Amino acid sequence: MIIQLEPNIQPGQLQGVEKALEAIRYRAKRVTTQQADYLVCVGKAPFDIRSIGILPGVRDIHRVSDSYKLVSRKWRVEDTVIDLGNGLKVGTGHFALMAGPCSIESEAQVDEVIAHLVANEVRIMRGGVYKPRSSPYSFRGLGMEGLRMWHEKARAAGIRIITEVMMVEQIDAMAPYVDIFQVGARNAQNFNLLDALGGVDKPVLLKRGVSGTLSELLHAAEYIFSNGNERILLCERGIRSYETAYRNTFDINAIAVLKEKTHLPVIADPSHGIGIRRFVPRIALAATVAGADGLLMEVHAQPEQALSDGQQTLSFGEARRVYEHVRELLHLRAGW
Ligand code: PEP
Ligand code: MN
Numbered sequence: 421m422i423i424q425l426e427p428n429i430q431p432g433q434l435q436g437v438e439k440a441l442e443a444i445r446y447r448a449k450r451v452t453t454q455q456a457d458y459l460v461c462v463g464k465a466p467f468d469i470r471s472i473g474i475l476p477g478v479r480d481i482h483r484v485s486d487s488y489k490l491v492s493r494k495w496r497v498e499d500t501v502i503d504l505g506n507g508l509k510v511g512t513g514h515f516a517l518m519a520g521p522c523s524i525e526s527e528a529q530v531d532e533v534i535a536h537l538v539a540n541e542v543r544i545m546r547g548g549v550y551k552p553r554s555s556p557y558s559f560r561g562l563g564m565e566g567l568r569m570w571h572e573k574a575r576a577a578g579i580r581i582i583t584e585v586m587m588v589e590q591i592d593a594m595a596p597y598v599d600i601f602q603v604g605a606r607n608a609q610n611f612n613l614l615d616a617l618g619g620v621d622k623p624v625l626l627k628r629g630v631s632g633t634l635s636e637l638l639h640a641a642e643y644i645f646s647n648g649n650e651r652i653l654l655c656e657r658g659i660r661s662y663e664t665a666y667r668n669t670f671d672i673n674a675i676a677v678l679k680e681k682t683h684l685p686v687i688a689d690p691s692h693g694i695g696i697r698r699f700v701p702r703i704a705l706a707a708t709v710a711g712a713d714g715l716l717m718e719v720h721a722q723p724e725q726a727l728s729d730g731q732q733t734l735s736f737g738e739a740r741r742v743y744e745h746v747r748e749l750l751h752l753r754a755g756w
Contacts, residue, residue, distance in 0.1 A: 421446065422495045423459040423472065424480040433477030440472050451490065453648045454621060460489050460646065486681075488638040490645045491652070496683040502623050502651050504580055504599060508543055510623075510653060511685040515750055516714035518582055518687070519739055520546040522729035523559060524566045527573075532721040534577045536736045540743050544580045544600070545570075546716055551728060552586060552606045559727040564593055571597035582625060582716070588616040598622060605630045605657055605692070608640055618647020625653040625687060625716070631660045634674055638682060653685045654678055655716060656707070658693035667695020667732065670703050675710040685713040691732045697723060700734055701742045708749045715746065 423437065437459065441448050446463030473481045486492040501511030510516040520533050524547040537545055547570060551561040562569075567583065574581050580599035585591055586607060594601070600623045607613055608629035617624045624644055628637045641652050656675055658668025670693030678686045688707030690700045704715050720726045723733035734742065 421461040421463070421469070421481065421483050422489055423448075423461065423478055425457040425459065426477050426479045427457060429457070429477035433475070437472065437475050437477060440475060449646075451646050451648075453645065453650050455650050458490065486638075488635070488642040490650075491638055491641045491682050491684055493681060493683050498683060500650070500652075500683045500685065502653065502685060504544075504623070506578070508580065510687075511713055514713070515708075515746070516544060516685075516687070517542045517743060517746065518544040518546050518714060518716045519719045521720045521726060522691075522718050522733060523548045523551055523727050524562055524570050524583075525559075525727050527569060529721070530570050530573050533719065534573055534579055536719065536721070536739070537579055538577055540740055542743065543578070544582055545574055546582050546602075546718070548584050548728075550584060550586045550590065552584070552604050553728070567594060567597045585613070585617075588613055591616055591620060595620060595622060600625050600653070602655075603627060603640075605632075608632050609636065611640075611643055614640055614643035615647050618644045618649045620649060622649075623651035623653060624649060625655050627655045627657050627689070628659065628671075628674070630668075634678060634681065637678075641682070641684060653687050653714075654682065655687045655689055656693070656712075657689035657716075658695070666699070668693055670694050670707075672706055672710050675707055675712050679711045686711070687714040687716055688712040689716040691716070691718040691729070691734075695732045697732055697734060697738070700732060701738060701745070704742050705745055705749060708746050708753070711753075715742075717742065 444465045444467045446461040448459040448461045451458045484492050484494040499512035501509050503509050519542050549561045549566045582600040584602040584604045602625045605627045658670045661669040690703035694703050718733040719739040720733045723730045726733050
C-alpha cells in the first residue's frame with residue numbers, strides 16, 4: 421500500500437496516520453522525493469482502505485500488491501512523462517530519439533555527430549566518457565575532459581547529453597555536464613550507485629542487467645525512486661541467452677510488458693540489443709511497434725573507425741533512414 425501525504429501535513433496528522441497503520445500492523449517507510457511525500461506500507465491484515473484514505477493529511481492511497489511499489493502502475497495509473505526543459509519531453513506521446521557514438525572520441529567526432537543530429541532534428545546525444553569494457557586493454561573513454569568538451573559543443577547546438585556514470589564518486593563532477601545519467605547493464609544492481617542517483621536532480625536511464633529479469637529491473641528502479649528521484653527511464657538492451665549468433669537477445673516482449681507493469685517511460689537500445697549493424701534498423705522499428713517511448717542508438721560518421729562497438733554502430737545515412745521510418749511508424753501507432 422502507498423499513501424501519498426499532503427505536502428503540508430501537520431505532525432499531529434502524521435501521528436494519526438501512523439497510529440492507524442500500527443493498529444492494522446502495517447510497517448511504513450517514509451519516502452520523500454523531489455516531487456512528493458509518501459508512506460510505503462507493507463502488511464497482510466485485511467482492512468478497509470477508506471478508513472485511512474479519509475484521515476487528515478492523506479492526499480491519495482492505493483493498494484499495491486507488487487513488491488516494487490512506487491514504480492508500479494498499480495500506484496500510478498497515468499504514464500510518467502519526463503520533462504527535459506525547452507519543450508523536450510520523454511514518455512507516452514513524446515517519443516525520444518537518442519543517438520550518438522558508443523564512446524566520445526575526439527572534438528572532430530563530436531562536431532560531426534552534432535551536425536548529423538541537428539540536421540535530423542534529434543535532440544539527445546548519447547556517448548560514453550567512462551566505458552565499461554570487457555577487456556581492460558580496450559579504449560576506456562576520455563573521462564571528464566571529454567565530457568566538458570562535449571558539453572560545450574552540445575550546449576551551443578541545443579543538444580542534450582545522456583552518458584553513463586559508473587561509480588558513486590563520479591556523480592558530483594559529472595552532474596553539471598549531464599542531462600540524463602545512464603546506468604549501464606553491468607551496474608543494473610549496483611545498489612549504492614542507484615541509491616546515490618536517487619539524490620540527484622537529473623533523470624536517470626536505467627538499463628536492464630545483462631541477465632536481469634524485469635522484476636530485478638523494476639526493483640532497481642525502485643531504489644532510485646525511493647531515494648528521492650522519480651525521473652527514471654527504463655531501457656531494454658538485450659539479455660544474455662543461450663543463443664550465440666548475435667551479441668545479445670533483444671527482448672521485444674519486455675517493451676510491451678514493462679509498459680503495462682510500470683508508469684515509467686521505456687526506451688529500447690537496438691544497438692546493444694542485437695549487436696550487428698545490418699540488423700539494428702529493423703530491431704529499432706520492431707521496438708517502436710512494440711510500444712517503446714524512445715530509442716537509444718549508436719551512430720558514427722565512420723562506424724568501421726569507431727573506438728568501441730563499431731560492429732553495431734550505424735552510419736549517418738543508415739541512421740537517417742531509421743529516424744524517417746520511426747517517424748512514419750509513430751503516425752501509424754497513434755491510430756492503434
Ligand atoms: C553503452 O550504452 O555504450 C553501454 C555500455 O551499454 P550497456 O550498459 O547496455 O552494455
Ligand atoms: Mn556501446
